[in-house]
Amino acid sequence: MKLYSGPLSLFSRKVEIALGEKGLAFEREMVPFTQERGYQPKHPAVLAANPKGQVPVLVDGDLTLFDSTLIFEYLEEAYPAPPLLPQGAGPRARCRMMELRADEVVFPHARTFFYRTDPPHPDAAQRKANEEAGARAEDALRDHFAALDKAVGGGGFLCGDLSYADIAMFMTIIWTQRLKGPPLQGYPALAAWFERLKARPPFGKAAAEIAAADRALTRPIGNA
Numbered sequence: 001m002k003l004y005s006g007p008l009s010l011f012s013r014k015v016e017i018a019l020g021e022k023g024l025a026f027e028r029e030m031v032p033f034t035q036e037r038g039y040q041p042k043h044p045a046v047l048a049a050n051p052k053g054q055v056p057v058l059v060d061g062d063l064t065l066f067d068s069t070l071i072f073e074y075l076e077e078a079y080p081a082p083p084l085l086p087q088g089a090g091p092r093a094r095c096r097m098m099e100l101r102a103d104e105v106v107f108p109h110a111r112t113f114f115y116r117t118d119p120p121h122p123d124a125a126q127r128k129a130n131e132e133a134g135a136r137a138e139d140a141l142r143d144h145f146a147a148l149d150k151a152v153g154g155g156g157f158l159c160g161d162l163s164y165a166d167i168a169m170f171m172t173i174i175w176t177q178r179l180k181g182p183p184l185q186g187y188p189a190l191a192a193w194f195e196r197l198k199a200r201p202p203f204g205k206a207a208a209e210i211a212a213a214d215r216a217l218t219r220p221i222g223n224a
Contacts, residue, residue, distance in 0.1 A: 001026040004046050004057040007033050007213035010107070010171045011068040012056040013206040017167045018072060020202025022079050031055055033213075069099065072164045084164050091159065098158050098165035102172040106144050110172060112137035113179035138182050145187045152193040170197045174207060178214060 003019065003026050005012035019026050031043040042053045049057045050066035058065045060078070065071050076085050085092050115121065115130040148169065151158055158165040173194060176182070184191040197203045 002059040003028050004031055004043060004049075004055050004059075005029070006031050006039060006055045008210065009055050010175055011054075011103075013210065014068045014164075014167050014171050015056045015058060015071050017170075017202045017206055018075055018084060018164065020205070021084060021162065021167075021200070022075060022082060024075075024079060068168075069103070072099070076164075084162065084167075086160050086163065095159035095163050095165045098163075099168040102165065102168035106141070106169070107172045107175060109137040109140050109144075110175040110179055110181055113176075113181050116180040141176060141182050145182065145184065145190055148193075149187040149190040153189040155189070155192070157193070166193075166197060167203075170194065170203060171206070174210060178210070 001019075001024060003012070003015060005016060005028050007030060016028070029043075029045075031039060031046060033039055039055075043055075046055055046057050047053050049059075049064045052066070054066065056066065056068055056071060058071050058074075060074075063074075065074055072084070076083065085095055112133050115127075116134065121127045121130065148158075157163060158169060173184070173190075177184070184194060198207055
């Protein structure tokens with residue numbers, strides 16, 4: 001099994017964590033990344049496998065897949081133990097919705113904060129627009145954090161046992177923090193959940209490698 005990943009690819013890191021939690025051995029090829037050009041030029045194997053030209057790309061035998069959610073689904077069917085989805089149609093649907101929420105509802109707010117890690121924009125009107133958008137994103141994230149704080153208030157996970165929803169939300173919250181979004185202070189259950197996950201080797205490795213990639217950049221992380 002081979003995974004094409006990226007040092008600052010949230011979605012690739014999701015797959016890395018899932019493979020680690022399932023105990024699956026894999027070869028990882030980290031595609032080239034620079035602060036100046038991002039992931040350009042695209043890796044030829046990634047371009048050949050994914051019309052969108054994005055990582056992650058997973059190769060398992062003669063099967064090549066892209067998109068972290070689709071890869072999650074494949075791993076759960078092909079390698080069901082240990083499970084990372086709950087049993088039953090309803091619980092699985094709720095878990096999938098939580099993963100979707102992480103990727104497509106919460107994460108877009110985090111992306112708003114790229115301006116906070118870039119040099120100040122030379123245009124004053126644009127700086128004001130960025131700050132206003134950032135304030136709206138902070139308000140939205142605080143609402144999400146409050147709801148998540150209640151969801152993990154019993155010291156557990158988002159869908160009963162550890163699941164893909166936890167992996168996705170963990171990575172999204174890492175992005176809120178590295179882009180200087182609202183801190184987890186004031187959400188004790190959510191902060192404890194985050195630390196519990198970070199203590200697990202696959203999660204901790206992903207978090208540490210992202211932090212190391214940030215430190216290695218030659219200028220602020222905003223264009224990652």
